[in-house]
Amino acid sequence: MRRIRKHLELYLMIAPALVYFALFSVYPLIQGFLTSFQEIGLLGNARWVGVENYRQVFTDFAFGQVVINTLWLGFGMVSLGVIVPLIIAVALHEVPFAPLRKLTQTITYTPHLFSWVVVGGIWIQLLSPDGGLVNELVKMAGGSPIHFLANTAWVRPIFILLATWKEMGYMAVIYYAAISSLDPTHFEAATVDGAGRWDKIRHITLPQLVPTTMIVLVLTIVSTLRMFDQVFILRNAATTRVVDVLMTYVYDLGMAQFELGQATAASFVVVVIGLALVTVLRRLMRIDAPSGA
Amino acid sequence: MGAFGVKARYVIDEQGRRTIPYASDAAIPAYEWLNRLYREGILDPNFVTNSTSDFRNLFLADRVGMVTYWDAWVGLFNATRLNEDPGTEFRAVGIPGPSGPNGERILRRGDPSVWAIPANASNVEGAKKFLEFWHTEPGIILGSVGVKGHDYIINDDGRLELTPIGREHNLDHGVPRWYNTRVEPPFGYLPGVKEAEAYVNLYASLELSTADWPRAERIVNDYAFRAITGELSAAEAVRRIRDELLRARLIDY
Numbered sequence: 001m002r003r004i005r006k007h008l009e010l011y012l013m014i015a016p017a018l019v020y021f022a023l024f025s026v027y028p029l030i031q032g033f034l035t036s037f038q039e040i041g042l043l044g045n046a047r048w049v050g051v052e053n054y055r056q057v058f059t060d061f062a063f064g065q066v067v068i069n070t071l072w073l074g075f076g077m078v079s080l081g082v083i084v085p086l087i088i089a090v091a092l093h094e095v096p097f098a099p100l101r102k103l104t105q106t107i108t109y110t111p112h113l114f115s116w117v118v119v120g121g122i123w124i125q126l127l128s129p130d131g132g133l134v135n136e137l138v139k140m141a142g143g144s145p146i147h148f149l150a151n152t153a154w155v156r157p158i159f160i161l162l163a164t165w166k167e168m169g170y171m172a173v174i175y176y177a178a179i180s181s182l183d184p185t186h187f188e189a190a191t192v193d194g195a196g197r198w199d200k201i202r203h204i205t206l207p208q209l210v211p212t213t214m215i216v217l218v219l220t221i222v223s224t225l226r227m228f229d230q231v232f233i234l235r236n237a238a239t240t241r242v243v244d245v246l247m248t249y250v251y252d253l254g255m256a257q258f259e260l261g262q263a264t265a266a267s268f269v270v271v272v273i274g275l276a277l278v279t280v281l282r283r284l285m286r287i288d289a290p291s292g293a
Numbered sequence: 294m295g296a297f298g299v300k301a302r303y304v305i306d307e308q309g310r311r312t313i314p315y316a317s318d319a320a321i322p323a324y325e326w327l328n329r330l331y332r333e334g335i336l337d338p339n340f341v342t343n344s345t346s347d348f349r350n351l352f353l354a355d356r357v358g359m360v361t362y363w364d365a366w367v368g369l370f371n372a373t374r375l376n377e378d379p380g381t382e383f384r385a386v387g388i389p390g391p392s393g394p395n396g397e398r399i400l401r402r403g404d405p406s407v408w409a410i411p412a413n414a415s416n417v418e419g420a421k422k423f424l425e426f427w428h429t430e431p432g433i434i435l436g437s438v439g440v441k442g443h444d445y446i447i448n449d450d451g452r453l454e455l456t457p458i459g460r461e462h463n464l465d466h467g468v469p470r471w472y473n474t475r476v477e478p479p480f481g482y483l484p485g486v487k488e489a490e491a492y493v494n495l496y497a498s499l500e501l502s503t504a505d506w507p508r509a510e511r512i513v514n515d516y517a518f519r520a521i522t523g524e525l526s527a528a529e530a531v532r533r534i535r536d537e538l539l540r541a542r543l544i545d546y
Contacts, residue, residue: 043409043411044411044412044413045413061540061541062508062511124342128338128339128342129338129339130337130338130339145338147338147341147522149341149342150341150342150518150522151522151524152519152524236341236342236518237341237511237514237515237517237518238341238514238515238518238519238522238524240511240514240515241511241515252507256507257507257508
């Protein structure tokens, strides 16, 4: 209490934010947690069912499949989502002509600004087997059209590539900011010692980007758990089985089948997975450790 | 599917056992036929990714010659094109579908409308009053023709006249089908609707959905689409649908 009184004005300043989080994050979380132990439909009163909703989720074959899909897509998106922006940022840093660098940054960043409704619609047209640009190029090369978004062998790699394409500019900005803040004297010293461009990248730039890479990694992993828009827009009956993820599973249970109790139980499973993942990642990457530890 | 005598969704026999005809051997030739249409380019290659607005636009633009949709949309298609170009030769008509092996025709009736008032609703009487209003003449005029002064006006002789906005809305404000048999539609029926409705009344029957249908539907659609696109053979697709539905206890045979 003494500490609170001592810093009362600071606590008062953060009070609105705390109230906001309490009302719009904590309260719904608690309410959702309680709902996950009830049987609630569109109509009628709720009924307490204990852990039955969780049991149904864990014994649902579809839940197991969406976990596999989330891992599959997540692994691909995290891998490419960390490496590709890094390559772009490092390459951009090497471009001496500033207008070209800025233009490239703008072009790579722009897809991040659009919603998946727009991006999905564009790529559905581009990947169409009937007149889509990609398949026209395939035909020009002597191949047969491929329905990328309806073929279970292609759809996952396509999802991963599209997600990477959409977000690489945004993540590249984070990397580029980190690269720009590196001490230039290291590079100058390396130049004096006769290091080439690739040597500087390998021995100076990349090692010093490790903390930023960790942050990008955590952000990307958390965003794959919350993946919804892309899958919802681009999935169809032919590919639902291999691309449905945890959040679309929750949506289908809650919004399409009105199994609200089961849906909130599934969403809490996602929350627990996310918490566990972030905790493990923080420990492994020692994000909270002091620098040099 | 009707041409092969295969009904949509669930069928429950006299012993109460459930089956899904789309998962039976009778559906194999239907998937093979659809696959052939797909391979020969007669079935739109984009059918998997097309939304309902996509195929409506394709039909209105004469890019496709046939779509499977509600009977009410026969009138809406015609009205849309006539509004754009009164001299157009475009005509949408409903067709009864091919006969099945026993000479019967199977059309889908669609889900029936069910109005439900929760027992714990805060204003049950108000909800009942709304439902009663909705099935009166002013109610169906609101749902179909639209809002007075905005979609239509009433002339001095008491007859309704559509405004330009009302004509654009095609008598569809949530109620494209004039379901009230005691009130005559003030503007008649949109072109082609009565004939299409007659086929539905003659040949359509309700499909049976159980609480399990959403889960079963995903399994059926998954393999059915892959059979149509040729990713799986029709026989293999049906086998997998049936096996998975049985394993999940969504059908009994």
